[in-house]
Amino acid sequence: MKTYLTSTILSIFLFxxxxxxxxxxxxxxxxxxxxxxxxxxxxxxxxEGILFIGDSKSAQIVAVDLSKHAKTDNSKVKINQLxxxxxxxxxxxxxxxxxxxxxxxxxxxxxxxxxxxSSGKVVLLRVDNNTLKVVPLDNVSFSKTTLLDPVAKExxxxxxxxxxxxAVADIKYSSGKVLLSGxxxxxxxxxFRSIDFPFSKEQNYSSLEIYHAAHGKYETxxxxxxxxxxxxxxNTHIVAGYTCTPLVVFPINEIKPxxxxxxxxxxxxxSGNSPVDIIEIGxxxxxxxxxANNNRPLMKMDFKDLEAYEDSLTTxxxxxxxxxxxSYVNLPFVNVQQLDKYGDTDFLMVQRESxxxxxxxxxxxxxxx
Amino acid sequence: MLAQTSPDFTFDQTQIVLYRDTNKIDxxxxxxxxxxxSDLSTTNPILGEIREEDKRLHFxxxxxxxxxxxxxxxxxxxxxxxIIKTPPKSYKPLKVEAIYxxxxxxxxxxxxxxxxxxxxxxxxFVYNHIRFLNAVGDTIPRSILPLxxxxxxxxxxxxTVWIEPGRQKxxxxxxxxxxxxxxxxxxxxxxxxVLKTLEDQNGVGMKKDFMHSFQTTIxxxxxxxxxSWNLIPPKINSTSSLIIDCNESLDYGSTLNNISILHNKENxxxxxxxxxxxxxxxxxxPIYPWKKGIYHIVFSPKIEDLAGNSLERLFDHKINELTDxxxxxxIYEYKIQFILK
Numbered sequence: 001m002k003t004y005l006t007s008t009i010l011s012i013f014l015f016x017x018x019x020x021x022x023x024x025x026x027x028x029x030x031x032x033x034x035x036x037x038x039x040x041x042x043x044x045x046x047x048e049g050i051l052f053i054g055d056s057k058s059a060q061i062v063a064v065d066l067s068k069h070a071k072t073d074n075s076k077v078k079i080n081q082l083x084x085x086x087x088x089x090x091x092x093x094x095x096x097x098x099x100x101x102x103x104x105x106x107x108x109x110x111x112x113x114x115x116x117x118s119s120g121k122v123v124l125l126r127v128d129n130n131t132l133k134v135v136p137l138d139n140v141s142f143s144k145t146t147l148l149d150p151v152a153k154e155x156x157x158x159x160x161x162x163x164x165x166x167a168v169a170d171i172k173y174s175s176g177k178v179l180l181s182g183x184x185x186x187x188x189x190x191x192f193r194s195i196d197f198p199f200s201k202e203q204n205y206s207s208l209e210i211y212h213a214a215h216g217k218y219e220t221x222x223x224x225x226x227x228x229x230x231x232x233x234x235n236t237h238i239v240a241g242y243t244c245t246p247l248v249v250f251p252i253n254e255i256k257p258x259x260x261x262x263x264x265x266x267x268x269x270x271s272g273n274s275p276v277d278i279i280e281i282g283x284x285x286x287x288x289x290x291x292a293n294n295n296r297p298l299m300k301m302d303f304k305d306l307e308a309y310e311d312s313l314t315t316x317x318x319x320x321x322x323x324x325x326x327s328y329v330n331l332p333f334v335n336v337q338q339l340d341k342y343g344d345t346d347f348l349m350v351q352r353e354s355x356x357x358x359x360x361x362x363x364x365x366x367x368x369x
Numbered sequence: 370m371l372a373q374t375s376p377d378f379t380f381d382q383t384q385i386v387l388y389r390d391t392n393k394i395d396x397x398x399x400x401x402x403x404x405x406x407s408d409l410s411t412t413n414p415i416l417g418e419i420r421e422e423d424k425r426l427h428f429x430x431x432x433x434x435x436x437x438x439x440x441x442x443x444x445x446x447x448x449x450x451x452i453i454k455t456p457p458k459s460y461k462p463l464k465v466e467a468i469y470x471x472x473x474x475x476x477x478x479x480x481x482x483x484x485x486x487x488x489x490x491x492x493x494f495v496y497n498h499i500r501f502l503n504a505v506g507d508t509i510p511r512s513i514l515p516l517x518x519x520x521x522x523x524x525x526x527x528x529t530v531w532i533e534p535g536r537q538k539x540x541x542x543x544x545x546x547x548x549x550x551x552x553x554x555x556x557x558x559x560x561x562x563v564l565k566t567l568e569d570q571n572g573v574g575m576k577k578d579f580m581h582s583f584q585t586t587i588x589x590x591x592x593x594x595x596x597s598w599n600l601i602p603p604k605i606n607s608t609s610s611l612i613i614d615c616n617e618s619l620d621y622g623s624t625l626n627n628i629s630i631l632h633n634k635e636n637x638x639x640x641x642x643x644x645x646x647x648x649x650x651x652x653x654x655p656i657y658p659w660k661k662g663i664y665h666i667v668f669s670p671k672i673e674d675l676a677g678n679s680l681e682r683l684f685d686h687k688i689n690e691l692t693d694x695x696x697x698x699x700i701y702e703y704k705i706q707f708i709l710k
Contacts, residue, residue: 041518056518090432091401091415091440096572098493100517117432118491119570120525123416134416134431167518183520243514243534272511272533272543294515 024048027065027141029198034138035062040114040122043103046173046197051103051112054168054180056147061171061178061195065141069126071108075346079130079360082350086115089132090123102338102350102360111348111360113338127360145199147180166191173197174229174236174252181224181240192224192238192255228278228289233307238263241275241291247326249306264312267325270296277339281347281368288368290339290347291328298333298349300368301326331367345369376444380451382433382571387426387444397426400441403450409443436572456573463488463569465579468561469621470675472647473582476589477553478537480677480684482530482561483621488569489525492518498567499530501550504558511536511543512550525570529622534677538685551585558584589676592683593617595668595703605709606658613651613666613705620673621648627669628653633662661709668703 026048039057046052049067079085087094096118103112111127112135124135147166172179180193227240229252236252240263248263269275273295280303282288287303309326337358338350347363378387387397398414417430426444434440439452467485484499496519501512511533520529535543536550551559563579593615601612611630621644630638630653640655670681677684680703 039518057523085413088401088413089416091399091417091430091438092432092435093438095566096435096491096493096568098517116493118493118568118572119433120489120492121432123431131413167516167520169518183516272535272547274515276517295511 026050026198027143030063030065030141030143032139032141035060035064035140035142035144037062037122037137038120039116040100040124041168042171043101043112043114044171044173045103045105045107046178047107049105049107050173051105052171052173052178052197053114054147054171054182056167056182059147059166060144061147061168061180061199062142062144063178063197063199064137066105066110066112066135067107069105069108069110072110072128074104074109074111074127074342074348075362077111077127077130077348077360077362079127079132080357082360083358085132086113086125089125090115090117092117099338099350102340102348104340104342104348106341106343109342111340113350113360143199145195169224170226172227172229179227179229179238181227183223194255226275226278228280230280230289232303239278239289239306241269241278243274247275247291247301265325266306266309266312267301267328269293269299276337279339279341279347281341282345286369290331290368292336292339292349296334297330298336298339298363299328300331301328331363333363376442376447376449378442378444378449378451380434380453382436382453383429385428385442387428387442388424389426390445396443396445397428398443399428399430400443401438402441403439404441406448409441409448415440433571456571460571460573461487462573463490463567463575465563465575465581468581469644470618470648472618473584475551475583475585475618476587476676477549477551477557477585478588478590478676478684479551479585480532480534480537480673480675481620481622482532484528484530484563486526486528486569488571488573490521490528491568491570491572492521492525495519495521495528495567496530498564500562500564502560502562504556509550509559511547527622537677549588553585553587557586558582589617589674589678590683590685592678593619593672593674593680595680595705598705600666600705600707602707602709603655603659605661608655608658611653611655611666611707613653615649615651618648618675619644619651620675620677623669623671623673623679624648624651627672629667631665631667632660634665638664659709664707664709666705666707668705670701670703672703 036058037053037055039055040053041056042054044052049065051064051066053062053064055062083094083097086097090097098116100114100116113125115123115125124137125132126135166182166184169181169183176197178195178197182191223243224240225243227238229236229238232249238250238252240248242248246265247267247269248265250263273293276292276294279290281290289301291299293299305326333349333351335352336349337352340348342348342362345368346365349363350358350360352358376387378385385399397419400412400414404412415430417428420427434453436453436455439450442449442451464487465484466487469483496513496515499513501509503509514531514533521527532550533543536547538544561581565575565578568574597616599614603609603611624644625642628642632638638655640653643652645652668680671679673679
């Protein structure tokens, strides 16, 4: 009897272990507890409801399992006076809060906003029936990896020196890799990182260098502000928006660790402008990039145009009025501060409207149909 | 109708303590602003944690209460208001302690500034509180790189400000259409302003705007070269300083903590580096006395001058113009040797 009982328990144990692993090999090394998140610079949903958080303050990337939040319908979401609502909930003045990023879980349509408070505290909020709920981050299922600069890490280990700060500008997930762009507080450098997920000790560092040649002769190491991994003619590329306006593509299989990678500049997004977010939206036949900017309206770029453009703006434009890369149209959405896709064909944004209202709302999918 | 009788409570930035009537069911909420009874149902209460004790209720807000912000407290059928007035007189308000580069004459293609504050600052839209003004006091538009996440040191006191690189770098559209941020001559007097609206992490601002005036001159398009630096060796058996005159101002952030000294190619010398004389002089003071032997000062290739030209490469250069010392994939080391006998 005793033997029978033991083998039954063992069978159940083995079965449940197998079940967990079969359901999620990505989460097999997750543990429950406090990942010690002290900043949320940027966030992005990978598969299985895993939210990747770029946390520069704690020099880490944290993968948090948020799959348990119930599937919901936010297709008619509209929150007016979003900044006032957040200020009410935090008991702060409106100018003491900043929405640092927004992410939509594609598997259950939950919308998340990361908030920075002037005290330095960060809060993750989830949209719930047109209001907001706190998502506690001190007791979650998570996995994480360090984000130390390789030079600084060595420096700290050997010499106990101060680390360089590396602010995560954007974070994405693609085919088993967490991709990151970032800026240093010390050197003028453009670093792009690729980290295997589930996390291992290996991290690849590259700098993505561009010929900035719109009319010119000079190249640069300018930092990437936002990017998206996507397929161009069947091959995975990084489409990167730089701080100084060009849109550049890099074939991902040519990005090698420790090597400078020179991309192909395909468009300029306007002087004095900096891209904020890039998303990919649409169906098989209608396929677009949407680009939110800090000083230009929301831009729509047709993938067919992007794929058809094989040149690079490396070659100086000599003719006045000559084409300056892939064309795009400006959509009637200005001051879009946060942007993410909702489903395959819709997009969600935080927009400062002309009357001053900060609104969380859906963009009209009419513009991308 | 809520009663106006004040509940018995105390408060500070981090919590409210309310002395409870244990016979009552606890309904305890805090609101931002002075909320009337009729508006309570349409206003969201402040997020926080309530902990119960025998005779007291503690409310811990998710983020600290703000100075000079009114709050409404509702306990059972009682409504009352409170405000946390300015911090105690002993509180040292935020101020700018140093600016790097500190020189008043700078290359017109200067790339980065560092602002050293006395207290950890609020990072919320931090770059909105910083301006560059021209000689007549007009704000220079699009002069600062609008970063969403502040570039700030671990202790929250050293802020890095990037001048818009697209305007400083030749040939880019921002550069060609808007021109560089600063002029090399003519109208070339400017001020860096930190507005008093910038607050520290306790929500306390500066007493007045901070202004730092400077003038710009011809652009620097040369890499710093360590071979031209002058070294004054220290005295053996002493903890006297090693001095390196760099002939030009170096970038504060990329220089400090990017240099090491090896004794006889093995042991790293422990000590502190400092930049002085408008960041043109590097000074190293060891913890232990210098010994006899061969010393190598090893500089990171990432050390930059004020225009973003590093030891290994220029900030901007012509396409196909080889400027990287390590462009042939050979590892180039930047070292200065000295011997103490």
